[in-house]
Amino acid sequence: MIRDALLIARKDLLIEWRSRVTINQVAPLGLLILIVFAFAFDANRNLLTKGAPGLVWVGVLFAGVLTVQRSFTIESADGITDALRLSSISPVAMFLGKAAAVGLQLFVLEIVLVGGAVVFFDSRIGDPVLLIAAAVTGTGGFSAIGCIYGAMSLGVRVRETLLPLLLIPVVAPILLAGTRAFERALDISTQAGWNWVGLLGVMWGVYLAVGTLAFGPLLEDG
Amino acid sequence: MVSATKPEMPVSPRTSARMATSSVGTTVLGWLAFVSLVATAVLGLVVSPRDVVTGDAVRFLYLHVPVIWVAYGAFISCAIASALFLWKGKSRADRGRHLDRVAGASAEVGVVFTALALITGAMWGRITWGVYWQWDARLTMTAMMFVSFLGYLALRRLPTEPSVRSKRAAIAALVSSVNLPLVHFSVDWWRTLHQEASLSVDEAEITGNMYSVLLFSSVAFVLTGIWLVAHRYRVIRLEEIRDDEGLELAIAARRAEAGVD
Incomplete structure (x- = not known):
């Protein structure tokens, strides 16, 4: 299963590397969001x-x-989902593989965004180990739950608007816990940051468990 | 030439036999709910005393607390029906459509009651806290629950195969339900300002007349919630019959029209 x-x-990842959509x-959109926030906050350095x-x-x-x-868009074209279902690859392996690919891309994106925060917002990395731990557990959880909802919106014409509506409320705890852990890692607060990393890890585990159970039934209909 | 008289849409025997959206039971329940709501208004506005600290604003209690209880109950009902749909749906004669309708009707009522709780809470908060919104654990959690189930309702409205839609909606309801403790835990850690639970078995903060009125109003809103779920269930069933028989009826209507012409 791990091999699959x-x-x-x-x-x-190969498709992403060749199409270069993420890069x-x-x-760039992630960086743009940081820059737009600077406009919104009137470039107030302390606030940023x-x-x-x-x-x-x-x-x-x-x-x-x-x-x-x-x-999931790349899966829906040309009946790739059906082709994958016809292959001997189990839905659990598909879920884990897709979650790993999304997670890795998001982790790279986070490195870019933290770099952006250091350059644009004058952030200082005080605890790099905590920063990496929070980034890994947070993106792991996000990609796991994201892939569940990605499969849920497979083959739906209104996917572009439906996915954010379904996904954003569910990932709110990740945003909350990730932000608190980053605050400690970037020396903004003195509160314990590892508790939040623990919570992110629990979420990751729960979402992986839910995904392994739900991905098969979701793909059956896709 | 177009015919001057519009032909009547024929109704299949299967549809007409199940066209009713009420029964004796729900009619009685509806009247009970209505009378108890009127009684709640009288008790809450006239009989209940003013609070020594918050004055007349305390009357929001009889509206705000029961509606959020009904909302919680409705979401629990949605989660249980969704779990049963996924677990037992395939083996049932109706392929779990009954359970799917219960889940959908409960979620709709839950969303409406949560919206009511948020609105009344904001009004009450403006008077007692001085602001419409506080970023405390319970309020944040309720807001997240509200938007989560709005997404669930959007999923139920998708123009896809009914069985596909039902399965995806059931999974979404369960994922949202599994996620709620995580939301609760994270926002609880984040900040907690909200007052403790209004009613508890061991030590009630609210006593006497106010306690009785709150209990009465809770019963009134629970009856209203159940009545609404029963009616929404029937309307969902009628919508399904309409979708199932739509083509059949359209052909019959076309034939009838041709006969008139």
Whole structure:
């Protein structure tokens, strides 16, 4: 199963690498969100530095919705979903593979966005280990739940508007916990950050469990 | 030439036999709900005393607290019906459509009652806290629950195969329900300003007349909630019959029209 999951992840990443959609469109959009926030807050340096963790996660959230959408758009064309179902690959492996591919893309995006926060908002990385742990657990959870809803909106004409409506309320706890952990890692608050990483890890586990159960039935109809 | 008289849409025997949206039971329930709501208004506005601290604003209690209880109950009903749909749906004679309708009707009523709770809460908050909204744990959690189930209702409206739609909606309801404790836990850690639960078995903060009125109004809103779910259930069933028999009726109507011409 792990081999199959890696195959799916490799396929998705290869498509992304060749099409360059994440690098050329989604990542610049994430940076653009940071810049637009500077306009919204009248380039108030103190305010932007203080709000940087939240702004980074909002950027991840919106760019993440696009990444999930993209990951399932490539499946819906040319009956690829049916072809995958006809192959011997189990739905669980497909879910894990797709979640891993989305998660890896979002992790790279987060590195870009944190870099953007350092440059544009004068953020200072005080605890890099905490920062990476929060980024890994947060994006892991996001990609797992994102893939469940991505499969749910497969084959639906109104997917572009439906997916954000379904996904954003569900990932709100990730945004909240990720922001609090980043606040500690970027030396903005002195509150414990590892508790939030623990909570992100629990969410990741729950979403992975739900996904392994739900992905098969969702694909049956796709 | 177009005929001057419009032919009547024929109704199939299957449809006409199940056309009613009420029964003796729901009519009685409806009247009970109506009378108890009127009584709640009288009790809440006239009989209940003013609060020593918040004055007349305390009367929001009889509206705000029962509606959120009904909303919670409706969402729990939606989650249970969705779980049963996924678990037992395939083995049932009606392919779980009954359970799907219960889930849909409950979620609709839950969303309406949550909206009512948010609106009345904002009005009450403006008077007691001085602001419409506080970013405390319980309010944030309620807002998240509201938008989650709005998404669920959007999913139910998708123009896809009914069985596909039902299955996806049931999974969405369950994922939202599984997620609620995570939302609750995270926002609880984030901040908590809201007052403690209004009613508890061990020590009630509200006593005497106010306690009785709150209990009465809760019963009134629960009856209203059940009545609304029963009616929405029937309307959903009629919509399904209309969709199932739509083509059959359209052909019959076309034939009738041709006969008139």
